[in-house]
Amino acid sequence: MSDSERGGGREDSPLKKAASKGGKARARSMSPEERAEIARAAAERRWENHTPKGGKPLKATHAGILKVHELELPCYVLEDGRRVLSRSSMIATLGMSKGSSVAEGGDRLVNFLAGERIKPYVSENLNSMSSQTIRFRAPHGGPVALGCEATILADICDAVLEARRNGSLQKQQQHIAVQAEVLVRAFARVGIVALVDEATGYQAERERDELQRILEVYIAKGLLPWARRFPDDFFKQLFRLYNWPIRDDNKRPHPVAHFIKEYIYGRLPAGVLAELERRNPPAENGRRKHKHHQFLTVDTGHPHLDRQITTVSTLLAVSSDMTEFKRLLDRAQPAAGTPMDTALRKVGPQE
Structure with missing residues (x-):
């Protein structure tokens, strides 16, 4: 049978060589961002086919970082209300090796719990839940992630510690028990604090205290003198993207104020913009008496505002x-208060 009869010819056939050269030439002509986007899309397609049962991945509505002792675990709340932890981070937190591939890494948990040293201490419920890999996407998008229900982490720790108490663990598994003990103790401390806060109603008070601390850092006690804070290049790039003509009298369309509100002040820590608008409300003519930046502190508010203006100006300049x-x-820079923002920063930085 010829090579062509076997299914498409030899790999070094003239046709495939031409296709390969064409693909490489096309890749060279792309920008780094375009190549990254194609790679991301290809990775997503591979993940879509990773689980035989398929099905559309769930979407996470909230994301954050669970800090336990000195450990940090990405955590999510899915659209169906389930709380999940990243499967790979759970494996790493327990001190387990990931396996030789992504697919094997996802099953590392199952393989560990099925081991003869641990299996006697694994409940039927834990065994079932650990084998269920949850496919989801983070709130900000990106490739499909693999997760586990968050509650199983404590159950795994209990099983490992029970195995250690009975002398069942191998020497190379002892470090996993050490990690499990650290986690269990941390869960106990965090859990009792959360229970007390909920029982006493302090949870809501704690959130108000946190907002107050942010406002004290960002909002000045008195009105500061006006000073120019938005450079000409900021408006030049903004007008370019909106195709607005630049006027000699420097008057700006009304939407400029809305843009500054959303993409400059709206990216400061949650609560800052609301306090600025409370202190600097619009007059009857719809215009504000002062500029918002006159209410920001010199040592924290202004530097963060300046960084935000620089970031926005740079992104305006490189955008088509x-x-x-x-x-x-x-x-x-995700908007303040969004799930992505919460995951990246706990506090943070219109004219």
């Missing part, structure tokens, strides 16, 4: 349209 700008900004 507003859609691209918004996508880049959402990736670089």
Whole structure:
């Protein structure tokens, strides 16, 4: 049978060589961002086919970082209300090796719990839940992630510690028991604090205290003198993307104020913009008596505002349209209070 009869010819056939050269030439002509986007899409397609049962991945509505002792675990709340932890981070937190591939890494948990040293201490419920890999996407998008229900981490720790008490663990598994003990103790401390806060109603008070601390750092006690804070290049790039003509009298369309509110002040820590608008309300003519930045502190508020203006100006300059700008900004600096923002920063930085 010829090579062509076996299914498409030899790999070094003239046709495939031409296709390969064409693909490489096309790749060279792309920008780094375009190549990254194609790679990301290809990775997502591979993940879509990773689980035989398929099905559309769930979407996470909230994301954050669970800090336990000195450990940090990415955690999510899915659209169906389930709380999940990243499967790979759970494996790493317990001190387990990931396996030789992504697919094997996902099963590392199952293999460990099925081991003869641990299996006698694994409940039927834990065995069932640990074998269920949850496929989901983070709130900000990206490739499909693999997760486990968060509650099983404590159950795994209990099983490991029970195995250690009975002398069942191998020498190379002892470090996993050490990690399990650290986690269990941390869970106990965090759990009792949360229970007390909930029982006493302090949880809501704690959130108010946190907001107050942010406002004290960002909002000045008195009105500061006006000073120019938005450079000409900021408006030049903004007008370019909106195709607005630059007027000699420097008057700006009303939407400029809305843009500054959303993409400059709206990216400061949650609660700051609301306090600025409370202190600096619009007059009857719709205009504000002062500039918002006159209410920000010199040592924290102004430096953060300046960094935000610089970031937005830079992204405006490298964007070809507003859609691209918004996508880049959402990736670089999520809006305050969004799940992605909460995951990246606990506090943080219109004219």
